[in-house]
Amino acid sequence: MNAPMLSVAEARARILDGLRPCPPETVALSEAAGRVLAQPVRARLTQPPADLSAMDGYALRAVDGPLDAVLRVIGEAPAGHPFAGHVGPGEAVRLFTGSVLPPGADCVVIQEDVRADGDRIQLREAARAGRHIRRAGQDFTAGAAVLAAGRRLTPRDIGLAxxxxxxxLIVHRRPRVAILATGDEIALPGEPIPSGGIVSSNAHALAALVRAGGGAPVVLPIAGDDPALIAGVVEASAGMDLLLTTGGASVGAHDLVQAALVARGMALDFWRIAMRPGKPLIFGRLGTTPVLGLPGNPVSTMVCAVIYLLPALARFGGEMREVPASEPAWLGAALPANDHRADFLRARLHRDGNGRLIATAFERQDSSLLSVLAAADALILRPPHAEASAAGECVSVIRLDLLGV
Amino acid sequence: MNAPMLSVAEARARILDGLRPCPPETVALSEAAGRVLAQPVRARLTQPPADLSAMDGYALRAVDGPLDAVLRVIGEAPAGHPFAGHVGPGEAVRLFTGSVLPPGADCVVIQEDVRADGDRIQLREAARAGRHIRRAGQDFTAGAAVLAAGRRLTPRDIGLAxxxxxxxLIVHRRPRVAILATGDEIALPGEPIPSGGIVSSNAHALAALVRAGGGAPVVLPIAGDDPALIAGVVEASAGMDLLLTTGGASVGAHDLVQAALVARGMALDFWRIAMRPGKPLIFGRLGTTPVLGLPGNPVSTMVCAVIYLLPALARFGGEMREVPASEPAWLGAALPANDHRADFLRARLHRDGNGRLIATAFERQDSSLLSVLAAADALILRPPHAEASAAGECVSVIRLDLLGV
Structure with a gap:
């Protein structure tokens, strides 16, 4: 099988090309953090709704407030209890932060600048018109779009909404992602491990990554290397937004996932991608369900998930920002020249004395080392045919902490 | 009430001083992402468990493998199905990525370097001892601590565990945080708004922030400005790890939270902190429950939550890393000299052509502007008495995206 060798960018573009944002659903404000808005949030009121006091103090007319002026306090207006009357010449109303400015008054004198004695106050600071007032609508006005569609909601956004x-709020439904791990040699943690087998680590790592990317994972039972079993389990992917397989994306005679999927009618692209780790990838459709077949190697799987699955989840989620984002860092150690494959080197990050982000690739880059992957703060992006780089040179990194993965 | 003016660092140290990590609980691996390990995870097996093939190919004895050598294929060993026999002189066994290296063999020749004809292979590349083998234990060995206590588990960590x-896995229980918003003037979104009142935005913003920080929020009903009501609702905080109040942390006569809490026996510290926004803060204990009283102003509340609540949650969670982390950025616009209060300026971030992180403070820093807070990417830290800073100068910023808030 001599599939063409795709670039990372080409492969990503082809995957994203066929994916559409999930339809909208309504969620309670209290459940909306981390969800992506399907519509802008328009303010239903003006904030502040009226001119408010920005401080604890007294409302008065600035013309009545030269230094040492004495005024009569005719009432008070706690926040939430507007003063019913009008502030006339020589009069003041006691206010608190957030109190509505009573009609007639045009400024607030803060309590620290006042000497109070019974219902009289004397100003120790001259009043200035407009001072210590939060104007109606200075935060937002009714009808204004305060949050844009495509935005993943932060706790601050929840406060604003x-x-x-x-x-x-109306958000994009979470994409449902079925995860199928295959292979006779794997067993879930705590289950009997077959002779020569290993513990399955991909399915639950991918499930956690899908959650971090805003999706709803469904972990299917492990399917052994039996096309009928695989095909049967695949049925369970009906109604899913994406079927994710792990294992079997290779050219070996015992990689049965492709065969089983094709037998079920999947239109299949088998891609060799010019990247390391994670060369082989399957992409296709089973009916209307897109299928992304990740390599079985756990490190390759997780790197491919960062590079292809996270942007797919962002696309399903209706998110606008670029995922995964990269940023510059400076090499802590030299790197050799690269071959024709894009390399995603597992690296540690630290800051140097000048505050620059220093990325140092781990010595051991073998794609079987989950311990090294887990210890990594970032992936250093090495483009195909990159020349040897000296320590101190600038490179692009994907910060894994920023992605929550 | 002339409380002393505390520095931000002092206030944070005093809050953290009395907090202890929550006790451990057992959670399923599939639910453990984002949780903090209470004990190291020690490997229960050695990985790889045996010497494995790193590629699809053939196992043989390197001494039998000069260029063009012909060997007899005596069997095959799919991953998960170790070969039962022994590889003798002139013999080879078909292997796949992850297959156990059969006894007798000391190297793997990849299939691309072989011409296969029936049960014979001819080498198009000389074999080299040790080649394409993943050694037993090269990822980890049984008994080794693969993940440290105090680590917040990533999806990659889930794969490794x-x-x-x-x-x-044994993790710290999530801290339970009761959230009490007070004030006659506030109403929940969608509820009738009292005359002169505003919609309550703090409780649910804080709840989302508590979740982002790893805690389990409990939003108490809003208590009006009535000490008996407040005290009654406070009863609901029994068994909580932290009671968070918002509103009422000021010196005004209508700030009743303090009075109500003190009447219920709270040992109270009322702090004026040399910071902006968010000067007033209450800290104390109600029985054994620590109480953190945040200001009522939504922007002050959220900034104080980032500065004091997130590190408290990290402490409860048993986390080791510093929260909130700051990093250097370069000013996109000049800043005036600062007064005696630490300032946390809402700012946008972007990258310049050299990849440097540029932080530009919003023009409008009024602490009533939730729309500005929501639009911010970061807080610029301005220390007390900072001198005027020109554009291009280096400052510290707290990246809000990194905190998930």
Whole structure:
């Protein structure tokens, strides 16, 4: 099977090309953090709704407030209890932070600048018109889009949506991702391990990554190397937004996932991608369900998941930002020239004395080393045919902490 | 009330001083991502468990493998099905990635370097002892601590813990955080808003932040400005790891939270902290429950939550890393000299042509502007008495995206 060798960018573009954002659903504000808005949030009120005091103090007319002026306090207005009357000449109303500025008043004098004695106050600081007032609408006005569609909601956004008076928000449904691990040689943790076998680590690592990327994972039972078994389990992917397989994406006679999927009618692309780790990838459709076949090697699988699955989840989620984002860092140690494959080197990050981000690749880059992958802070991106790089040279890195993976 | 003015570092140290990591609980591996390990994870097996083939190819004795040598294929060993026999002189066994190296063999020749004809292969590349073999234990050995206590588990860590054969992990229980918003003037989104009132945005923003920080929030009903109501709701905080209040942390006569808490026996510290936004803070204990009283202003509350609550959650969670982490950035616009209060300026981030992180403070820093807070990528840290800074100068920033808030 001599499939063409795709670049990373080509492979990603082909995967994303066929994916559409999941349809919208309504969720409670309290459940909406981390979800992606399917519509802009428009303010349902003006904030502040009226001119408010920014401080604890007294409302008065600035013309009545030269230094040492004495005014009569005619009432008070706690936040939430607006003063019913009007502030006239020589009068003041006691206010608190957030109190509505009573009609007639045009400024607030803060309590620290006042000498109070019964219902009289004397100003120790001259009043200035407009001072210590939060103007109506200075945060937002009714009808304004305070949050844009495609935004993944932060806790701060939840506060803003609440302030805009939205108890419910319309977000993209989470993509449902079925995860199928295959292979006679694998067993779940704690289960009897077959002779010569290993513990399956991919399915649950991928499930956690799918969650981190905003998806809803469904871990299917492990399917042994039996096309009928695999095909049967694949049925369980009906109604899923994506079927993810791991293992079997290779050219060996015992990689049965492809055969089983093709037998079920999958239109299949088998890709050799010019990248390391993670060369082989399957992509296709089973009916309307896109299928992404990741390599069985755990490190290759997780690197491919960062490079292809996270952007797919962002696309399903309706997210606007670029995933995974890369940023510059400076090499802590020299790197040899690269061959024709893009390399994603597992690396540690630290800051140097100048605050620059220093990325140092691990000595051991063998794609079987899960311990090295777990210890990595970032992946250093080495483009195909990159020349040898000296320590101190600038490179691009994908920060894994930023991705929550 | 003339409370002393504390520095940010002092206030944080005092809060953290009395907090202890939550006790451990057992969770399923599949639920453990984002949790913090209470014990190291020790590998229960050696990985790889035996010498394995790193490629699809043939196992043989390197001494039998000069260029063009012909060998007899005596069997095959798919991954998970070790070859039962022994590889003798002139013999080879067909292997696949992950297959156990059969006894007798000391190298693997990859299939691309072989011409196969029936049960004979001819080598198009000379064999080299040790080649294409993953040695037993090169990832980890049984008994080794593959993940340290205090680590917040990533999806990669889940993969590693699975590979180390752990179906269950022992993590710190999530801290339970009761959230009490007070004030006659506030109403939940969608509820009738009292005259002069505003929509409550703090409780659910804080709940989302607590979740992002690894805690389990419990949002208490809003308590009006009535000490009896507040005290009653506070009863609901029994069994919580932390009671968080918002609103009422000020010196005004209508700030009743302190009074109500003190009346219930709370040992109270009222702190004016030399910071902006978010000067006033209450800290104390109600019985054994620590109480953190955040300001009512939404922006002050969220900034204080980043500065004090996130590290408290990390402490409860048993986490080792510093929270919130800061990193260097370069000013996109000049900043004026600062007064005696530490300032946390809401700012946007971008990268310049050299890849440097540029932080530009928003023009409008009024602490009532939730829309500005939500749009911010970072907080620029301005120490007390910082001198005026020109564009291009280096400052510290807290990246809010990194914190998931």
């Amino acid at each position: 609440a302030a805009a008076n939205h108890p419910w | 699975a590979a180390a054969n752990h179906p269950w």
